[in-house]
Amino acid sequence: MGRNRRLKARLWRWRSNPLRRRDDLVEAWIVLVMWAVIVVGGALAGLVTCDAAATMFAAQRTERHSVQAVLLTDTPPASSTSGGVRDLIKAKVRWTTADGTSRTGSTLVDMGRKAGSKVVVWLDSADNFTSKPASSAEATLESTALGLTATLAFAGMAFGTGAAARYRLDRRRIDSWGTEWQLVGPSWGRKTN
Numbered sequence: 598m599g600r601n602r603r604l605k606a607r608l609w610r611w612r613s614n615p616l617r618r619r620d621d622l623v624e625a626w627i628v629l630v631m632w633a634v635i636v637v638g639g640a641l642a643g644l645v646t647c648d649a650a651a652t653m654f655a656a657q658r659t660e661r662h663s664v665q666a667v668l669l670t671d672t673p674p675a676s677s678t679s680g681g682v683r684d685l686i687k688a689k690v691r692w693t694t695a696d697g698t699s700r701t702g703s704t705l706v707d708m709g710r711k712a713g714s715k716v717v718v719w720l721d722s723a724d725n726f727t728s729k730p731a732s733s734a735e736a737t738l739e740s741t742a743l744g745l746t747a748t749l750a751f752a753g754m755a756f757g758t759g760a761a762a763r764y765r766l767d768r769r770r771i772d773s774w775g776t777e778w779q780l781v782g783p784s785w786g787r788k789t790n
Contacts, residue, residue, distance in 0.1 A: 620766050627766070631759030635752045642751040647744030654736035661730045666692035666718045668710050669701070675708040684708040690716060694724055702726060 669689040676684055685705040693699050704726045706716050721727045731739060 618770070620770055624763055624766050627759055627762050631755055634755045638755060639748045639752040643744040643748030646747035647740045650740040650743045651736060654731050654740065657730040658733075658736075660722050661719050661727055663717050663719050663729070664692045664694075666690035666704075666716050668706060668712055668714050668716055671712050672706060672708050672710045690718060692718060700724065 667690060669691055672686050672688050684707065686708050687703050688706045688710075689701060689703050690706065691699060691701045704718050710716065719727050719729050
């Protein structure tokens with residue numbers, strides 16, 4: 598089958614044809630709109646999500662800052678785990694704020710540390726403990742992954758909605774055929790009495 602014939606076969610619902618039903622044309626429009634929504638809406642959803650995530654990660658990098666703190670208690674020795682997993686435990690630390698005030702609090706630190714050792718802690722703009730912000734490379738990777746996820750989720754919802762609409766059309770066509778067959782079917786066969 599040539600390329601031109603395959604294209605005509607795919608576009609049969611758009612051509613004027615005495616056998617084409619109204620439902621066939623409705624289905625053609627549903628498919629066209631569904632794919633337009635998938636392409637345009639999916640791209641927009643991905644771009645908006647990627648941009649929002651990148652903005653959030655940039656805000657975290659500017660808001661959060663690291664400070665040197667002193668560990669106030671010994672931490673238990675690290676367990677022997679493999680795979681590069683860091684063993685962390687909550688411990689008391691003391692640090693000095695930008696205005697010179699000494700503060701104390703509990704945060705996660707590496708195990709196997711002695712009291713008096715220096716640790717780096719991350720604080721937000723209100724000087725509350727927080728996690729280390731994502732680096733630029735990590736933020737780019739995570740923003741891209743979130744954007745792709747949003748694109749796929751939006752495309753899946755649009756495809757599912759289109760498939761549900763086409764299913765309803767198919768059910769309506771089958772019911773219509775059943776009704777028509779009940780009218781025409783008895784006149785086709787031999788009558789037995």
